[in-house]
Amino acid sequence: MEYQIYIDVVFVVNFVMDYILLGLTGKLLQYERKWYRLFLAALAGSFFTCILYVIPPSSPMVYQVIAYVGITFLMVFIGFPKLTMRLVIKGVVLLYFVACTLGGLLHFLYYDSNFFYDLKKFFHNSKLKDIGMFYFVILTACGFFILKLFLHIILQVKEKNTNLLEVILWINGKEITTKGLLDTGNHLKEPMTGKPVMVCEYQLIEPYVSEQHKCIIEEYVKEGTVNLEQMIKENIKDIRLIPFRSLGKEQGTMIGMIVEKVTLKSETVQRTLHHVVVSISEIPVSIKGEYSVILHPDFLK
Numbered sequence: 337m338e339y340q341i342y343i344d345v346v347f348v349v350n351f352v353m354d355y356i357l358l359g360l361t362g363k364l365l366q367y368e369r370k371w372y373r374l375f376l377a378a379l380a381g382s383f384f385t386c387i388l389y390v391i392p393p394s395s396p397m398v399y400q401v402i403a404y405v406g407i408t409f410l411m412v413f414i415g416f417p418k419l420t421m422r423l424v425i426k427g428v429v430l431l432y433f434v435a436c437t438l439g440g441l442l443h444f445l446y447y448d449s450n451f452f453y454d455l456k457k458f459f460h461n462s463k464l465k466d467i468g469m470f471y472f473v474i475l476t477a478c479g480f481f482i483l484k485l486f487l488h489i490i491l492q493v494k495e496k497n498t499n500l501l502e503v504i505l506w507i508n509g510k511e512i513t514t515k516g517l518l519d520t521g522n523h524l525k526e527p528m529t530g531k532p533v534m535v536c537e538y539q540l541i542e543p544y545v546s547e548q549h550k551c552i553i554e555e556y557v558k559e560g561t562v563n564l565e566q567m568i569k570e571n572i573k574d575i576r577l578i579p580f581r582s583l584g585k586e587q588g589t590m591i592g593m594i595v596e597k598v599t600l601k602s603e604t605v606q607r608t609l610h611h612v613v614v615s616i617s618e619i620p621v622s623i624k625g626e627y628s629v630i631l632h633p634d635f636l637k
Contacts, residue, residue, distance in 0.1 A: 343386055350385050354378035356480050357438065358415045361431045363487055365423070366636070367416050368607045377415035381407050408432070418606065434483070442479045502601040503629045505536070505614070507544040509596070514540055516600070516629035517622070524578055524632065526592075526613045532632035533578050533592060533613045537621055540628045541614070548572060549593060556591040557618050578615045590615045600635060609635060 355378035362369035384407050393399045412419075412427040419427060503516035516534070524533035538553065545553070548570050556562055567575060574594040581587050592615040599608045621630050 341389060343389060346389060347382050347386050351378050351382035352476065354381040354411060356476070357431055357434050358411060360434045360438070360480075360483060360487060361412075361427060362416060363484070364430045364434065365416065365427055366602075366605050367419070367427075368605070369415075373417070374415050377411040380414055381411040384410070434487075437486075438479055438483050441483055442476065445479060500602075500627060501605065501631065503631070504599040504601070505541065505629075506596040506598070507541055508546060510544050512541060512544060514629055515627040516631045517627045518631045518633060518636065520633050522630050522632050524580055524590075524615055526576055526578060528576075529613075531613055532634040533615050534598070534632055534635070535590075535615045535617050535621055535630040537628045538616045538618050539620075541616070545593075549575070553591055553593070553616060562591070576613055576615075578613070580615075590617070592616055598635075600631070605636060607636065 355374055358374045358377055359369060362374070385403065388399060388403055393402065408428050408431060409424065412424055412431060416424075416427055499518045501516050501518060503514050505512045505514075522533075522535065524535065525531060526533055538557075542550065548566075549572070552563060552567065552572065552575055562575065562577070566572075576592045576594065577589045578592050579587065579589050592613055595612050595614050597608055597610045598612045598614075599606070621628060
């Protein structure tokens with residue numbers, strides 16, 4: 337029996353599936369996902385898969401090593417750069433986990449789901465032509481969203497163990513390294529832009545803040561006022577007032593400032609954010625001194 341392979345269809349189907357699988361794998365890794373890197377990784381995976389179809393190796397063993405090891409590692413390297421080798425291997429394992437899970441889910445939807453059974457009957461009884469690709473898109477989209485919801489639930493359970501991160505702040509060109517707590521209860525946002533706000537102990541950043549900023553911050557802490565004339569005279573534009581609500585105090589404001597950038601690191605996460613609004617706390621944010629920063633959950637989205 338001979339099979340006719342349409343290489344353009346193989347390329348498109350592989351590209352779409354690789355892109356989806358890489359996106360879901362990045363979500364499990366909790367690694368920053370950039371669409372263009374996932375695009376390039378999926379493109380490379382699909383391209384080399386087509387090459388194997390057109391020019392297959394003479395040995396089946398070589399074919400399997402290239403297809404199931406070489407191409408997979410290549411996609412993870414391109415899609416998620418700067419990973420350690422241990423995390424690369426973890427990424428490959430997770431990629432296969434997601435692929436097998438999505439494959440099983442699509443198999444269930446195609447063969448065992450009443451909805452898709454009725455949908456198949458409708459397509460076959462209709463006068464539509466070339467419905468195979470259209471049906472594939474519907475089936476894959478449903479599988480993707482179901483699996484994405486499933487992974488979201490898994491990550492919420494896992495989140496309890498990944499709340500502490502290494503935090504690196506850059507203020508006036510100087511680097512400050514500390515620990516930060518990812519707090520889902522932190523809903524602080526800068527009112528003008530809607531940007532998420534992190535809370536930081538003043539004692540941590542005080543040695544790195546300019547004298548002009550120190551005067552403004554310390555005056556606000558003592559008097560509860562901001563000297564606007566001084567800010568205008570000295571052209572200080574990065575001071576912010578952030579409204580908040582808490583138990584025992586219906587509403588209040590905290591003074592904050594914009595720092596050059598912040599890098600968040602953990603075993604699986606590395607993300608750099610620029611021009612971050614930092615709200616300043618004059619008291620320690622951790623009773624036990626485990627961390628000096630409270631992070632907004634949106635920083636990892």
